[in-house]
Amino acid sequence: MAFYVVQFLTGLASAASLFLVASGLSIIFGVTRIVNFAHGAFYMIGAYIAFTLTDRFAGAFGFWGGIVAAALTVALIGVLVEMVLLRRIYHAPELFQLLATFGLTLMVEDLVVLIWGPDDLLGRRAPGFKGAVDFFGQNIPSYDLFLIVLGPVVLGILWLLFQRTRWGVLVRAATQDRDMVSALGVNQKWLFTSVFAVGVFLAALGGALQIPRDAVHHAMDLRIIVEVFVVVVIGGLGSIVGAFVAAVLVSELNAFGILIFPKISIILVFLVMAAVLIVRPWGLFGRPEAPARKTPGLTVNPWRPLTSNERLAALAALVVAAMLPLLAGNYALTVGSEIAIFVIFAVSLHFLMSVGGLASFGHAAYFGLGAYGVAFLAKMAGLPMIVCLLVGPLLGCLGAAVFGFFAVQLSGVYFAMLTLAFAQIVWSIAFQWVSVTGGDNGILGIWPEKWAASPSHFYWLALGVAAIVTVALRIAVFSPFGYALRATRDSALRSEAIGINAKRIQWTAFVIAGTTAGIGGALFAYLKGSVFPDNLGISLSVDALVMVLLGGVETVSGAVVGAIVYKALNIWLVSQTDLSKLVLGGFIVLIVVVFPKGIVGMLEMLAQRRRNASPPGSALLAKPIESAE
Amino acid sequence: MKLTVEGLNSHYGPAHILFDIGFEVGEGEVVALLGRNGAGKSTTFRSIVGLVAQRSGRIMFEGKDVTARPTHEIVRGGLGYVPEERRIFTDLTVEENLAVGRQPKRANAPYWTREKLFALFPNLSEMRNRPGGRMSGGEQQMLTIARTLMGNPTLVLLDEPSEGLSPKIVEQMVDAILTMKKEGVSIVVSEQNLHFARLISDRAYIIERGRICFGGTMAELDARPDIRDAHLSL
Numbered sequence: 001m002a003f004y005v006v007q008f009l010t011g012l013a014s015a016a017s018l019f020l021v022a023s024g025l026s027i028i029f030g031v032t033r034i035v036n037f038a039h040g041a042f043y044m045i046g047a048y049i050a051f052t053l054t055d056r057f058a059g060a061f062g063f064w065g066g067i068v069a070a071a072l073t074v075a076l077i078g079v080l081v082e083m084v085l086l087r088r089i090y091h092a093p094e095l096f097q098l099l100a101t102f103g104l105t106l107m108v109e110d111l112v113v114l115i116w117g118p119d120d121l122l123g124r125r126a127p128g129f130k131g132a133v134d135f136f137g138q139n140i141p142s143y144d145l146f147l148i149v150l151g152p153v154v155l156g157i158l159w160l161l162f163q164r165t166r167w168g169v170l171v172r173a174a175t176q177d178r179d180m181v182s183a184l185g186v187n188q189k190w191l192f193t194s195v196f197a198v199g200v201f202l203a204a205l206g207g208a209l210q211i212p213r214d215a216v217h218h219a220m221d222l223r224i225i226v227e228v229f230v231v232v233v234i235g236g237l238g239s240i241v242g243a244f245v246a247a248v249l250v251s252e253l254n255a256f257g258i259l260i261f262p263k264i265s266i267i268l269v270f271l272v273m274a275a276v277l278i279v280r281p282w283g284l285f286g287r288p289e290a291p292a293r294k295t296p297g298l299t300v301n302p303w304r305p306l307t308s309n310e311r312l313a314a315l316a317a318l319v320v321a322a323m324l325p326l327l328a329g330n331y332a333l334t335v336g337s338e339i340a341i342f343v344i345f346a347v348s349l350h351f352l353m354s355v356g357g358l359a360s361f362g363h364a365a366y367f368g369l370g371a372y373g374v375a376f377l378a379k380m381a382g383l384p385m386i387v388c389l390l391v392g393p394l395l396g397c398l399g400a401a402v403f404g405f406f407a408v409q410l411s412g413v414y415f416a417m418l419t420l421a422f423a424q425i426v427w428s429i430a431f432q433w434v435s436v437t438g439g440d441n442g443i444l445g446i447w448p449e450k451w452a453a454s455p456s457h458f459y460w461l462a463l464g465v466a467a468i469v470t471v472a473l474r475i476a477v478f479s480p481f482g483y484a485l486r487a488t489r490d491s492a493l494r495s496e497a498i499g500i501n502a503k504r505i506q507w508t509a510f511v512i513a514g515t516t517a518g519i520g521g522a523l524f525a526y527l528k529g530s531v532f533p534d535n536l537g538i539s540l541s542v543d544a545l546v547m548v549l550l551g552g553v554e555t556v557s558g559a560v561v562g563a564i565v566y567k568a569l570n571i572w573l574v575s576q577t578d579l580s581k582l583v584l585g586g587f588i589v590l591i592v593v594v595f596p597k598g599i600v601g602m603l604e605m606l607a608q609r610r611r612n613a614s615p616p617g618s619a620l621l622a623k624p625i626e627s628a629e
Numbered sequence: 630m631k632l633t634v635e636g637l638n639s640h641y642g643p644a645h646i647l648f649d650i651g652f653e654v655g656e657g658e659v660v661a662l663l664g665r666n667g668a669g670k671s672t673t674f675r676s677i678v679g680l681v682a683q684r685s686g687r688i689m690f691e692g693k694d695v696t697a698r699p700t701h702e703i704v705r706g707g708l709g710y711v712p713e714e715r716r717i718f719t720d721l722t723v724e725e726n727l728a729v730g731r732q733p734k735r736a737n738a739p740y741w742t743r744e745k746l747f748a749l750f751p752n753l754s755e756m757r758n759r760p761g762g763r764m765s766g767g768e769q770q771m772l773t774i775a776r777t778l779m780g781n782p783t784l785v786l787l788d789e790p791s792e793g794l795s796p797k798i799v800e801q802m803v804d805a806i807l808t809m810k811k812e813g814v815s816i817v818v819s820e821q822n823l824h825f826a827r828l829i830s831d832r833a834y835i836i837e838r839g840r841i842c843f844g845g846t847m848a849e850l851d852a853r854p855d856i857r858d859a860h861l862s863l
Contacts, residue, residue, distance in 0.1 A: 166728060173718045173729045179680055180716040184730045185704035185780050 002136035009135075011255030012248065013144035013213075016151040017043075019247035020206030021224055022231040023158060023240045024199035030175040030238040031195045034086060035094070035413045037101035039203050040225030041108035046074045046204025047216045048116050051123050054211065060127035071205040078200030082193050088593055090192075094413050095359040099549065100592040102542060105221060106585030112218050114579070123211030143212050150209070154202075155244050162240070171195055175238065222538060226424040229417040230269060234276050236286020237414070245284060270425050274406055277418070281409045303556050305478050318467055325456035333455035334527070335571055340462035341523045343563040344469050346547040348516035350559030351473050353548055355482060356509040357489030358408070361416045362423025363517055363544050365403070366396035368536025369426065370518025371525040375443040378525075385449040389522050396518020397511060399426065404510030408503050411492070423541055430533040442532035446525050462523055469516055470560060476512070477556060485509050543570070546584075549591055552598025561600050630689070631656050631784050631815045632677075632708070637686035639676045646672045647839045650686070654784065654817055659810050661830035661847075662819040663861055669839040670819035671713050674786045678703050678710045691783070707735055709782030713789045713819075715773040719762030723753055726761050726772055730779035738783040739812040746775040749805055767798035774805065784815040791825045803828050823861055835860045 025039045053066030081104065089097055129143040162168035174181045174191055182188045207220075214220075231250050235242030250269055257265030282288050306314065324336055349363045373395030377388040403422040407415055430437045437443065452458050476482050487495035488502040496502050525531050534540065543566070551562025574580050591598070597605060630653050637650040647669050654660045664670050676684045679700040688696045695703050704710065718726050727743055734740045747754035750771040756764065761772065770790060777785060790806070791799045806829045810816060820826040826833060826847075833850050835843040837860045843850065850857065 166731075169721065169725045169728050172725075173721055176718050176720060177716055179700075180712065180718070181729060182699070182701045183678055183680060183704060183710050183712070184776065185701050185732050186729070187699075187701045 002138045006135060006138040006140055007255050007259070008252065009140055009148060010144060011252040012151070013141075013147040014254065015244075015247040015251035016147040016154075017206040017210050018224070018227055018231060018251055019151050019244050020154060020209070021203045022228045022235070022243040022247055023154075024202030024206075025228055026232055026235075026238050026240060026243050027171070027202070028196055028199035029232075029413075031171055031178070032086070032090065032192050033094075034090070034097045034101070035237075035417065036196075036199070037098055037225065038081070038104040038108070039101075039199070039228065040221035040223075041105040042074050042078060042200045042203040043207035043224050044112060044216075044218070044221040045077065045108060046070050046207030047123075047210055047220065048112055048121075048207075049073055049204075050208030050211050051116075051121050051216050054124045063124060063127050067205070067208040070208045071201050074204030074207075075197045075201035078204075079193055079197050082196040085589065085593070086196070087189070087192075092592070092596065095353075095416070095545075095553070096549075096592045096596060098359075098361065098413065098416055099542075099545060100589050103585040103588030103592070105225075106542075106581045106588070108585075109218055109221065110579050110582035110585070116216075116218075118218065120215035120217045122215050126212045129212070141213075147209065147213075151244065151247075155240065158240055167194070222424075226421055229421050230273055232283070233414065233417055233421065234273055234283055236280075236283025238287075239283070239285035242283055242285030267425070267429075270422075273421070277406055277409060282414075303477065318463075321463060322460065325459060330455045333459045335568075337455070337459045337462040337523075337527050338571070339564055339567045340459070340466040341520050341527060342543075342547065342567045343466045343560055344520035344523070345517055345544055346551070346559040346563035347470050347473050348513045348520065349544040350548045350551075350553075351476070351516070352509055352513035353545075354553050354555075354558070355477055355489070356485050356506055356513075358411070358506060358510065359416050359545070360407075360510075360513075360541070361420035361545065362426075362538075362541050363419070363513070364538070364540035365419075365423035365426045365536045366400050366514035366517040367521040367524070367540065367544075368430070368531070368533075369399045369514075370396035370521030371531040371535045372430065372437065372443070372521075373518065374522045374525040375446050375531045378446050379443055385452065385526070389519075389526075392522040392525070393515055393518030396521060397515040400511045400514020400518075401507075404507050404514065408506040408510055420538070420541070423536060423538065427533055427536050427538075430536060437533070440533065442530050444530045446531065447529050448526045452526070458527065462527070465519065465523060469519060473512075473516065474556065481505070481508070542588075546588055546591070549588075550598055552601030552604070554597065555600040555604060558598050558600040562598065565599065630654065631658070631691065632817070633687075633689040634673075634677065635687040635689075637673070637676055637684065637688070639672055639681045640683040641672075641681070642683075645839070647676060647684075650676075650836070650839070650841055652834045652841060652844060654815055657810070657813055657815055658832065659806070659816045659818065659830045661826040661833040662817060662836060663821070663823065663826060663833055664819070664836035665821060665861070668836045670836055671788055672839075673836065674710060674712075674788050674817075674819065677786060678708065704780060704782075705732060707738055707781070707783040709777040709780055709785040711773050711777045711785060711787045711790065713792065715766075715769045717761035717764070717769045717772055717776075720760060722758045722760055723764075723772060724757050726776050727779050730776040732780040735781045735783065738781045739814060740781055741775075741778045743779075746778060749778075749808060750775055750801075767794050767801075770794060770798070770802070771805070778809070778814075782814065784817070785809065787816060787818040789819055789821070791820065791822050799825060821861075823857070 021039060021043050025036060028034060028036050050067050050070035053070055054063045057066055085100060089100055126143050126146070129146050132139040132141050133145060162172060170181065170186055170191055174188070178188060227250060231243060231246040234249065235246030249272065253269045253272060254265060257268035261267055276284060325333060328336070345367050349360065353359045370393040374388045374392035377383045377392055403419070407418050407422065410418055431439055447453070448458060452461050484495065484500050484505050487500060488505050492502045521535065524535065547562040547566045548559050549562070550566050551558030551560065573583060577583060595602070632654040635651050637647055638645070639647040650673055652660070662670050662673065672681060675681045677688055679698065686696065687694060690703070690706060690708050695706065718729065721729070724743070727746070752768055753771055753775060756768070761769065764772065774787070774790065790802050794802065803825070806816065806818070818826065818829065830847055832846050834841050835856065842860060843856050
């Protein structure tokens, strides 16, 4: 019995930090409507700076002062970020805000390694809380007891702040109606900045308080942000009480999940989250969101099918691409195959995101599932390659069918957070369930059969599949199903009013996109000869998002162009620098701020301008790019 | 002049809504902006306080050009705005709603305290701690006016204050507006209800399809039944 009580108390102690970070995220979202992906990064910087400060300054004052000073320093960094970056993108679609803050996260990951090195850092124990308390023969660290008390205390302080101060009243008012608040003479800018500072302070404090419990390392940002997303989805985005209750719930599920499913404890959290979403899609303490704001795709000029000239040009481009083996060596062909595979991956996400208006932040899950599907079939069942390629993607299809069912119940940022959490769960299973998936070691030795083994043959295979997939999805865009999907994207309410079952259409789109991604994954497994948990990791999901964005989220052909440019750039970049995350993160931020329409979008805009300025026929600029389809 | 609007053009995305709107409000005057649903009354107000991003023209308030100022600065300068949809903060209590509107005392405007406003709108004083979401439409209308008055404005833009209210509440609204006028607040009130407008206004403008098509005193408007019938009656 005592053991279970101790386990329970450990869970409560873990809930404290989780609550601090989640409440910060909730407060920021409530007012600015930005889901701050960089919240995990602020948590991590808080821990690192606290480590340095507490290490340098001795004594109890040095420790506690260092923790608070670290949180304040990070809050200051947050203010800087808000003023320099976020102010420029408050009016951008949600997706861009999520991506920009994700770009920041990537940059921070490289920066902390640059400053503090790649090794885990062990922090000082808290003065006054070094020992343990004996509880019927079980030890509880006294620092855990401190954290258990701290959680409710912070909740109380926040409650007072929001109920009893003018600032709190203004923040609550702005959470409901920002424009009205400024129409009453309140300077929104500073309100936003101060809210952001408070939210970041909470995140950094959460991180700083972890140093006596856990090692500080450069991957702690993603771990916490996924848990925080789960917490706010369960508790309801924007609710502080919800953040507290859900943080306790998730921490307890983790604490006891270890006892029940030691290998895949995260399943338990997932089941609870799914149950909550079915009953209350907006979370336990949240409230139904007003219809989502502008989704990507709304400002599109009406899409049109390719003209016959453009079709010929696309065919010509494909023929040119197919002649690559005549000119290039094996390395170039392998790179070419990889690019073709990523074209498949990018067009699948584009279909979901631009056509369906559903920005998935965990699309790699289905890519990776396709790859694992092939690996299982090839290694365990020993099936021939053709069968594996045809059947393997069905694992991606299955995953998309299950997760998609829950995900499409939500929209906007909730959808993005949920898909990210699902992907992370799949990743955890692949990582932890060593007996089946091989864990971190992956599954090796998945080589193509003879007929596809040579680089040129494999390249033709990948290129052919990419062409078929692209054409098929393009046909779908202009099919009745595509029209219905675009209708649900532009207005779910209106499309339901004319008899479209919006959820089912979106679910179908999710399954199509997931299966297509699975096809890419299946080819990828054969290209690399192996599968690893990274094949379904967050960074791959973000790669796909960046490809679509880079090409232009509002265009039909953007994904293809984006995938080619991005993948080529990425392969080159990794060979040139160790700081690829820093460069990539900066690149993402740059796209979002200065280049939000992407390559194809920019070219279309230029072409449009020329068409308006001069007689038709001079829009040659757009053609070479469009022909890449 | 208290407020001068010249050549105001506004757009929502590709749609051109207001065309060269121009009108004036004198010190201490009550001016009615009359027009049917969708004529552009609300857009005119929203454009004046800077809530419509795409607009051009010139807005002079107390002799200063405020066209390029952000919304909160325009309002802090003493130009109060009461939106048509009332936009009460439903989670906040009556007193908290008033607190959001609070601005420092102004030399050239009446100073409104909470107690003074509760005297003006006695219904509100009985529900100080009630959340805004649990009030009737008439109570919300009073609260939204009281909230704007907390900013001690010298001029108030009142968007359709009588809309959807019972006759009894409308009477109270007329009294409240006349009290505000007596205190020295200039008022622009948008209305579809000519009868209501006549009770409170000195002058009137008529707006139709985003254009001003008449401007004059109430007496001049009464002398032109053709205009009234063409632009106001249903």
